[in-house]
Amino acid sequence: MRNDLISSALAVVVFTLLLGLAYPLVVTGLAQVAFPNEAGGSQLTRSASSAARGERAGEVVGSRLIGQDFRGRPRYFQSRPSATRHRADATFFNNLGPNSRALKDRFDANVARYVRREGVPASRVPADAVQFSASGVDPHISEDNAAIQARRVARVRGADLPRVRALVAEHTDGRGLGVLGEPGVNVLELNLALDQAGSR
Amino acid sequence: MSASGWIEIAIYVAVLTALTPVIGGYLAGVFEGRVAFLGAVERPLYRLLRVDPQGGQSWRAYARTVLVFSALCFVVLYAILRTQTIHPFNPQEMSSGTWDVSFNTAASFVTNTNWQFYGGETTMTYFSQMAGLAVQNFVSAGVGIAVLIAVIRGFAARSGSSLGVFWVDFTRAILYVLLPISIVGALFLVSQGVIQNLSAYASFSTLAGGEQTLALGPVASQEIIKVLGTNGGGFFNVNAAMPFENPSGVTNFFLMLMILLIPAGLTATFGRMVGSRRQGWTLYVAMLLMFSVAVAVVYVAEANGSPAQQLAGIEGGNLEGKETRFGIGSSALFSAITTVASSGAVNAAFDSLTGIGGLVPMASLSTGEVIFGGVGSGLYGMLLFVLLAVFLGGLMVGRTPEFLGKKIEQREIKLVAIGTLAVPFLVLACTAFVIGTPINAPSVYNPGPQGFSETFYAYLSQANNNGSAFAGFTGYSQPNGTNEGASGISWADGLGGVAMLLGRFGPLLVALAVAGSLAGKRVSPAGPGTMRTDTGTFVTLLVAAIGLVALLTFVPAFLLGPVVQGLSDQLF
Numbered sequence: 106m107r108n109d110l111i112s113s114a115l116a117v118v119v120f121t122l123l124l125g126l127a128y129p130l131v132v133t134g135l136a137q138v139a140f141p142n143e144a145g146g147s148q149l150t151r152s153a154s155s156a157a158r159g160e161r162a163g164e165v166v167g168s169r170l171i172g173q174d175f176r177g178r179p180r181y182f183q184s185r186p187s188a189t190r191h192r193a194d195a196t197f198f199n200n201l202g203p204n205s206r207a208l209k210d211r212f213d214a215n216v217a218r219y220v221r222r223e224g225v226p227a228s229r230v231p232a233d234a235v236q237f238s239a240s241g242v243d244p245h246i247s248e249d250n251a252a253i254q255a256r257r258v259a260r261v262r263g264a265d266l267p268r269v270r271a272l273v274a275e276h277t278d279g280r281g282l283g284v285l286g287e288p289g290v291n292v293l294e295l296n297l298a299l300d301q302a303g304s305r
Numbered sequence: 306m307s308a309s310g311w312i313e314i315a316i317y318v319a320v321l322t323a324l325t326p327v328i329g330g331y332l333a334g335v336f337e338g339r340v341a342f343l344g345a346v347e348r349p350l351y352r353l354l355r356v357d358p359q360g361g362q363s364w365r366a367y368a369r370t371v372l373v374f375s376a377l378c379f380v381v382l383y384a385i386l387r388t389q390t391i392h393p394f395n396p397q398e399m400s401s402g403t404w405d406v407s408f409n410t411a412a413s414f415v416t417n418t419n420w421q422f423y424g425g426e427t428t429m430t431y432f433s434q435m436a437g438l439a440v441q442n443f444v445s446a447g448v449g450i451a452v453l454i455a456v457i458r459g460f461a462a463r464s465g466s467s468l469g470v471f472w473v474d475f476t477r478a479i480l481y482v483l484l485p486i487s488i489v490g491a492l493f494l495v496s497q498g499v500i501q502n503l504s505a506y507a508s509f510s511t512l513a514g515g516e517q518t519l520a521l522g523p524v525a526s527q528e529i530i531k532v533l534g535t536n537g538g539g540f541f542n543v544n545a546a547m548p549f550e551n552p553s554g555v556t557n558f559f560l561m562l563m564i565l566l567i568p569a570g571l572t573a574t575f576g577r578m579v580g581s582r583r584q585g586w587t588l589y590v591a592m593l594l595m596f597s598v599a600v601a602v603v604y605v606a607e608a609n610g611s612p613a614q615q616l617a618g619i620e621g622g623n624l625e626g627k628e629t630r631f632g633i634g635s636s637a638l639f640s641a642i643t644t645v646a647s648s649g650a651v652n653a654a655f656d657s658l659t660g661i662g663g664l665v666p667m668a669s670l671s672t673g674e675v676i677f678g679g680v681g682s683g684l685y686g687m688l689l690f691v692l693l694a695v696f697l698g699g700l701m702v703g704r705t706p707e708f709l710g711k712k713i714e715q716r717e718i719k720l721v722a723i724g725t726l727a728v729p730f731l732v733l734a735c736t737a738f739v740i741g742t743p744i745n746a747p748s749v750y751n752p753g754p755q756g757f758s759e760t761f762y763a764y765l766s767q768a769n770n771n772g773s774a775f776a777g778f779t780g781y782s783q784p785n786g787t788n789e790g791a792s793g794i795s796w797a798d799g800l801g802g803v804a805m806l807l808g809r810f811g812p813l814l815v816a817l818a819v820a821g822s823l824a825g826k827r828v829s830p831a832g833p834g835t836m837r838t839d840t841g842t843f844v845t846l847l848v849a850a851i852g853l854v855a856l857l858t859f860v861p862a863f864l865l866g867p868v869v870q871g872l873s874d875q876l877f
Contacts (some may be wrong), residue, residue: 109373112354112472116374117381119353124443125436128484129526132491136501136525139492144501146519146549164511168519169441170548172500173511181513185629194426194506194518195786196543198626198654200777202755203611203663206876208625212617232621233629235612239546239636239653245629277551278630284309284316287632291754296512 136202146170148291152301154236161164167293168193170221172244179222179261181256181287181296199237212236223253245289248277272298306608306622310634313558314600317638320562321569325589326582328566328572335472335481336454337578339495343480352799354472361467364821367455368814370471370843371448371686373763375415375810378444383411383838385437394431396505402428405752405793406781412802414438417445417679419538419772420529420650421707422780423800426520428788438538439527444484446534446567450478452813453571456577456685459820460709461579466824467707468817482567483533490529490563497559498552502518518781524549532563535679537772545627545639545652557635557652563646568677571684579709583839588687591844595851599665604637606662612874623662626654637662644669647679647770656751656775660871663758666773667867670765671859672851673728673812679770682809685816689724692717692819694843694850698836708838710828717819724815728768729858735764735804736862738745744796750777753877757864767801768808 136144147169150163167173174191175181184191188199201208215235219226231250246254251273259266276295279288331652334340341347351358362370385392386407389399400644402410406422413420419442421632423429451474458468495501501523508518524540528550536760541547551557569589576585602704608622627636636653643650655666669676675687692708696718699706740760748763749756759778766773779795784790836842 106369106373108355110377112356112370112373113377115354116472116475117377119350120444121381121436121440124479124484125440128487129439129523132488132495132526133503133523135492136495136839140350140495143498144495144525145504146502146507146755147498147501147552148519162390165507166512167509167517168549168681169518170552171517173513173517174515175513178513191517194520195424196520196541196547197424198543198546198776200654200655200656200750200775201613201625202751202753202758202777202870202877203613203623203655203659203755204870204873204875204877205613205751208611209613209616212614212619216617216619227618228620230619232610232614232619235617235619236623236625236627237355237657239626239628240543240548242548243628243630244548247629267510280309280558281554281558284312285558286313286630286635287307287309289629293512300512305690 108225108257131256137201149297166297169294170244172191174295175292175296179257181299182258182292184292185238185243187241189295191242193242196241198239224258225253227304229253242295244291245278246292248288248290251290258299262299264303268302269299306604307634310392310604310632313634314638315603317558317561318597321565323567325569326573328570329585330577332482332570332791333577335477336574340481347476349473350476351472356470356472359468360470362461362470363466364455364817364824366469366665367468368817371452371813372810374471375448378441379411379415381440382414383407384391386410388722389430389433392430392432394435394503395740396503398433399428400428400788402788403791403793405795405798409780409798409802412773412805413442414538415445415534415791416770416805417449417534417682418767418770418805418809419536420767420774420801421538421542421772421804424542424783425539425844427783427786431522434540435456435523439530442527442530442536442538445537446483446530446680447475447478449679450482450567451475451679451681456688456816456820457575457578459824460688462824463828466821468820468824483530485531486527486776490523490533493559494525494528494556497556499525499528499556500549509646523750523874528560529563532648532650533567535564535568535646535648536599537743540649545650546654551652554599554630554635557631557639559859560650561639561642563647564642564650565677566681568646568683571681575684576615581839584709584776587844588691591847592676592687594844595672595714595848596641599645599669600638600641603641603662603665604634606659606871607637609659610707611659613876616874616876623657623659623774626657628652638667641669643773644771645676645678647683648767648827649773651773654776656755656777660867660869663775663866664863664871667762667765667863668855670771671729671855672770674769674771675851682770682813686812689812689816689819690851691838691847692721693725694847695836696721697836697850698846702836704834704836707835710831711823711826712829716822720815720819720822724812725854727811730802731807731856732764732768733862735768735800736761739796739800747794748778748780748797750779754866754869761862763801764804768804770805771807775856
């Protein structure tokens with residue numbers, strides 16, 4: 106018993122130093138050298154051309170992996186609805202169950218809003234456009250959803266629809282290795298690209 | 306459902322099956338001492354720990370070391386969580402956790418459960434994440450593997466009663482297996498977009514003119530061991546749904562593979578160490594069968610959609626609480642993997658699964674986490690069921706049950722009965738107790754059957770050391786969103802913590818006791834009347850035994866929660 110206690114105490118110290126400090130700090134160092142952009146959160150900055158309205162070029166505007174809120178701004182593609190209003194520093198799930206009346210009411214409201222905004226019949230509303238993502242900061246929308254929104258974005262911006270569609274295609278992340286997961290359109294990158302294209 | 310979803314599932318099974326003998330063979334080499342390239346590190350380490358690597362421990366001595374070490378780990382982790390204000394690596398100036406949530410969290414990580422009543426990015430310092438939680442991710446996994454190896458030695462022993470030396474098995478599990486894979490895996494994850502830094506959170510104005518703050522931190526180094534050690538506690542509150550933990554279909558596949566890599570590989574290790582690779586494959590096939598059913602059911606159910614969504618006229622399956630980049634297929638696969646293994650990492654919101662979709666994780670947990678299960682703990686749990694199946698088979702043919710040439714007698718069967726029934730009893734007792742009293746109300750979020758499911762799942766998950774959750778169930782109230790001014794729901798924290806400790810160390814002790822009892826038995830050669838345990842028939846018997854215990858125990862509870870919801874369009 107006494108021997109076990111001594112060995113255990115020594116082991117806690119040794120393995121905490123090794124696994125709790127040396128390991129994560131070495132990995133951090135290597136990551137910062139080899140993949141500084143990814144290790145820091147894949148942050149995007151405003152380019153000179155899109156920083157028109159009094160904003161500084163080079164300023165951080167977000168992360169390509171973290172979705173943002175574009176509600177009330179029809180010139181932008183809209184992210185998926187979020188339980189957290191796209192908070193990236195206090196994430197949580199929505200947690201309403203599959204037979205929840207509150208969930209059904211929210212779905213109804215979201216469908217009505219989408220129909221109003223995009224002018225499509227309710228039967229064509231994509232599932233991802235009206236259901237909360239898991240993280241609350243899903244950076245993607247489905248290709249269907251983007252195709253529908255492209256018309257409205259082009260109209261509001263007075264832009265060419267084919268040009269907008271081309272940008273959508275350019276900012277679509279395909280399935281991993283062609284088969285893993287689902288494809289998705291990166292909303293923040295797409296909207297940044299739209300701003301950039303518009304101010305040229 | 307999409308073809309690519311089924312293809313991904315098929316690829317997953319193929320890759321896992323191909324890797325099983327590779328990793329299993331390596332592990333056997335490590336624990337039989339044939340792989341020893343780190344001897345120069347090991348020898349001084351054993352001297353420092355005052356351990357004789359050549360010695361041997363009886364099952365009692367082995368168990369005592371495990372218990373003393375785990376108790377000390379618990380105390381240290383609790384102390385870390387309670388002293389956050391003096392930590393280095395605390396750019397967000399987090400305050401300390403309350404006593405009850407810290408108790409729950411310490412129990413959670415020492416038992417390889419990683420249940421989260423705390424919110425990672427809102428309550429934990431980087432020091433707590435690295436030196437507290439991540440260390441226990443390694444240690445609890447290492448303990449699980451070590452205990453399994455000792456149990457296997459008991460099954461394989463030709464003479465004597467030694468099960469090995471805990472410190473040697475534990476050290477080798479860390480140095481040869483968990484740490485090297487973690488270093489390489491963490492760097493791979495960073496290359497794919499998982500973050501790894503020690504910076505303060507970054508605030509900026511968004512493209513639309515709002516405000517956003519990115520929580521940052523040393524995520525990749527923790528993410529990899531969280532899956533490799535079947536731990537599952539997320540750096541972030543939403544776990545592997547958070548893009549900074551799991552940014553793409555590729556990382557998602559990699560994380561899923563890492564969850565089952567060691568639990569699957571250990572079946573091959575078992576086969577090699579007991580001298581019958583076929584026996585190892587038999588266990589693998591039984592596990593894979595049950596796993597495949599789980600995946601298929603949850604995928605079909607989620608693709609069908611929820612009643613709320615069907616009544617709202619939304620086509621396209623249940624994407625509520627799922628990420629676009631994973632879709633329904635990769636979310637369903639992840640959910641099945643994380644609950645057959647005792648991982649508990651999630652990439653989708655379990656509370657938002659459909660009724661039948663949510664039944665699958667519950668059913669997987671209710672087998673006692675033996676379908677692959679936790680690293681080490683899954684297979685030693687499975688071996689108890691193997692003995693049960695052998696016993697049932699023996700009753701049917703009227704012969705003394707034998708496994709690997711050793712007679713299974715009264716003492717072993719008593720232990721097996723305790724080992725397979727204690728945790729289900731614990732789950733049902735805890736659930737019934739809190740459901741029948743007002744103490745549960747503050748923890749529950751959803752009304753109706755879903756509220757029951759949340760409660761039942763909470764104790765099912767904690768007692769089986771899984772750690773996934775119907776996350777509406779809470780044990781922590783955070784009015785400011787941080788530890789500041791927060792209060793724990795002491796009943797939920799305390800009872801959950803006790804359930805985790807009993808659920809971990811109960812079966813662990815039983816498995817070691819069985820191994821100790823088998824170690825000294827003579828091996829009799831197989832005769833013509835010996836019931837074979839490496840055939841398709843035995844797979845059927847084994848799956849039936851597991852199903853029987855789980856069903857007889859849990860069907861009433863299933864009916865009250867997920868089945869009601871799965872069969873009904875009724876809204877609550």
